[in-house]
Amino acid sequence: MRAAYRVDHIRAAEERLIGRDGDEAVMRRAATGLAVVCARLVAATRGRVTGARVVLLVGSGNNGGDVLWAGAWLAGRGARVVAVPLATSVHGAGRTALLAAGGRLLDTGDTSGAEREIRSADLVVDGIVGIGGTGALRPTAAGVAAAALRSGALVVACDLPSGVDADSGAVADRDAVVRADVTVTFGALKPGLLLMPGAEFVGITHLVDIGLGADLLGVGPPATRVLQADDVALLLGSPGGDDHKYSRGVVVVSAGSDDYPGAGVLVAGGARCGGAGLVQFCGLRTGEVLSRFPDVVAGESAMPRATGAVVGPGLSGTARDAMESQPLDLLESDLPLVLDATALRWAAESNAWAEVVRRRAARGAVTVMTPHDGEFLALGGSADLLRRDRLAAALELATSWGSVVLLKGATTVVASPTGHSWVNPVAPPDLATAGSGDVLAGLVGSWLAAAEARLASDGRRLSLDAAAEVAAAAVWVHALAARLAVGDSRQPLAALELMEALPAAVGVARSGEYPGGRH
CATH class of the missing domain: 3.40.1190.20 (Ribokinase)
Known part of the structure; x- marks a missing residue:
């Protein structure tokens, strides 16, 4: 049986885990799980990771940091990784890791460059907003999400498709949400991955263990459960x-x-x-x-x-x-x-x-x-x-x-x-x-x-x-x-x-x- 937890419980458990293991270690653990799933998907569709064109949609928070670290992992294995920043600043350590591994970072606001990269991508990774996001995506982010859908590339969401409410599955605007083929979520399921209309945008869910188990048990009961x-x-x-x-x-x-x-x-x-x-x-x-x-x-x-x-x-x-x-x-x-x-x-x-x-x-x-x-x-x-x-x-x-x-x-x-x-x-x-x-x-x-x-x-x-x-x-x-x-x-x-x-x-x-x- 799998349990799904609301955002406040996930956050509380993460604080305990980060207090023991450190922020960067936990982020890199999540990012590696994300990168491994991405690599398997790319290898299954084009035979190898080397030379694959990967576009990262990067927001300002830790979700964007997860994606940048995952991009660095993929770039280190020969993928051609380009990050599209959708905020004036992105996660510093993740940005440094991506550039050091040979990835590129477009200028903020380079909409035409972003759409050009997405059109030719094999894989698009959504790290626009994390589980704390509410409401519809902003116009620029909604635009790149739509471009990803039009491109025909595989779309992988980091933790939750951006534009879906993590607690309820609510979608404020169906034209301003990422539609994922695969969602890689960390630590535990979130109700929004299971409940319509959000579940429609999730695709196949992969759960990555980042060590939250014991901490989740200590912060309260799950919001709901899913029978296996x-x-x-x-x-x-x-x-x-x-x-x-x-x-x-x-x-x-x-x-x-x-x-x-x-x-x-x-x-x-x-x-x-x-x-x-x-x-x-x-x-x-x-x-x-x-x-x-x-x-x-x-x-x-x-x-x-x-x-x-x-x-x-x-x-x-x-x-x-x-x-x-x-x-x-x-x-x-x-x-x-x-x-x-x-x-x-x-x-x-x-x-x-x-x-x-x-x-x-x-x-x-x-x-x-x-x-x-x-x-x-x-x-x-x-x-x-x-x-x-x-x-x-x-x-x-x-x-x-x-x-x-x-x-x-x-x-x-x-x-x-x-x-x-x-x-x-x-x-x-x-x-x-x-x-x-x-x-x-x-x-x-x-x-x-x-x-x-x-x-x-x-x-x-x-x-x-x-x-x-x-x-x-x-x-x-x-x-x-x-x-x-x-x-x-x-x-x-x-x-x-x-x-x-x-x-x-x-x-x-x-x-x-x-x-x-x-x-």
Whole structure:
């Protein structure tokens, strides 16, 4: 698992590290990591570093110093390195090192010279502003960033693409930001590398260890976390010799209606194909579900051995109707519960329904709410905060409802009311299709039920943080299923195909490996 830290925590940890090792030693450590990645990229594209044309975009701060030292390393190995200063002064020791290694430094303000060098570059390295930068780039810097994009050269960002907010991923002006192919970040991930819209400009991320680990642990908890393939494998596990259908989780599904008959199929299928030991369907249109999945059990109320439930996708009627219906019985239980779609609308529109949800939180029952942006706003989430900082917005809503919030989107955030969160930055855009969320709701419900069943055998219950981590793992596998379903075909993805890809995705997840490399 990788942790991402906000700027104030990174700064505090860096101060401790610099106090022990010295400023120049830490900077050169970071710069060497950056240079090594750059050298590998250049060698992969043109066969060797010698003679490669490298342009450095250099700001006034330490980020510019990192780039200058990296440029000196590359120049010492035969690269033709030119630095474009974008401030009246640049890092002194880095400047001296670059010139001593044979690199060149253009005059400040030489815009035409900068664009000429960029047009012929093999590699452009962004060191305009560091993690403390906020807002859009200034016009001159924005101009060279645009020139880098037009040039077709590989663009490597130092620590974070300039113009992206390190804490939130906010981008003030999409025309005044560096679009990187690769970002080399130091010490720890930053939330802005993971959260949209900033994540769109990051490319592939390389994390360079500069020795911050112990110091980060001493300055506070991470802002968020990102699951890796081996984390998901550990959370998911594999059936053991003593397992049976009940020990693998029994999930109850209340979904679908005459208006949305397919929702029940997709939710039950998501639960079933995700590995639930038993799925019980308690919604309308039972015939469609059972004809597709003869192993699903029908019923009007949850069976005694149920360990989880999903309520909401495709249900119809008003919140008043729901107060006298089977979905309410599931909310009044202590089962780990996924609330999606219509159930979220009822919670937003009805004080009585909302009170039932909050009573669950008060007695320690786990609820996972799965809103998209529109449902997030209906539930009382802040539109301004959602726009500025998606992570903070999800955490605020989770605290408000006392429930885990799985905020769906291009970057999905899973937030616990305890303040812990997980981000999934790898969801493919193919998931933006009708029914995708129904499949996800079933998958999350399946895994919550399985986790609760495992704990119940020892007399324990699922905690909010454990539920949030399970939900984050389900998001990860949901995205993987989409990638497997689409493959290299570039064909559109439908929800049924996504559902049918889940068993293969679960199998891959259990292996602890990600197709194409570690993730």
